[in-house]
Amino acid sequence: MLRHDGPLQVSLPRITVADVEVANTTIPAGSMVHVVVAAANRDASRFVDPERLGITRTDNQHLGFGHGVHFCVGAALARMETRVAIGSLVTWFAGLRLAVPVEELQWEVNPILRSLVSLPVLT
Numbered sequence: 001m002l003r004h005d006g007p008l009q010v011s012l013p014r015i016t017v018a019d020v021e022v023a024n025t026t027i028p029a030g031s032m033v034h035v036v037v038a039a040a041n042r043d044a045s046r047f048v049d050p051e052r053l054g055i056t057r058t059d060n061q062h063l064g065f066g067h068g069v070h071f072c073v074g075a076a077l078a079r080m081e082t083r084v085a086i087g088s089l090v091t092w093f094a095g096l097r098l099a100v101p102v103e104e105l106q107w108e109v110n111p112i113l114r115s116l117v118s119l120p121v122l123t
C-alpha cells in the first residue's frame with residue numbers, strides 16, 4: 001500500500017553538493033531538489049504492473065519510507081500501527097465498504113502529504 005499510494009509523495013528538500021546527472025539533465029551543485037518518491041514507486045522499469053496495488057507482491061522494495069541515512073526512523077512503529085489498525089478494522093467490521101462512489105472521494109491539496117479529506121464508510 002505504501003508503494004502504491006503512500007502518504008508521503010515527495011521527499012523533504014535536499015541540496016545537491018555536486019553536479020548530478022539525472023535522465024540527461026544536469027542538476028547543478030547547490031540546487032534544492034525534492035525526490036518524488038511516488039513516481040519512483042510506480043516506475044514501470046522497476047515494478048511489474050506498477051499501477052496495480054497487488055498486496056501480495058514480493059518484489060516490493062519501494063521508497064515509501066525513504067532511503068539511506070534519512071530512512072524513516074518511525075518505519076517499524078508505522079508498520080505495526082498499520083497492521084493493528086487495518087487488521088482490527090477488517091476483523092471487527094467484516095462488511096466495511098465505501099459509503100460513496102470512489103470517484104467522489106476528495107483528496108487534500110498538499111504537494112507533499114497525500115491524504116483524504118474524509119473516508120465515508122458503511123459497516
Ligand code: HEM
Nearest residue numbers: 006007008011012064065066069070071072073074077078
Ligand atoms: C505510514 C507512516 C509513515 C510514512 C509513510 C513515513 C515516511 C517517511 C519518509 C518517506 C521519510 C523520509 C523523508 C525524506 O527522505 O525526505 C521519513 C522520515 C522520517 N520519519 Fe517517517 N513515516 C511514517 C511514520 C513515521 C512515524 C510513526 C515516525 C515517528 C514515530 C516517523 C518519523 C520520521 C522521522 C524522524 C524522519 C526523519 C528521518 C531523518 O531525516 O533522518 N515517521 N518518513
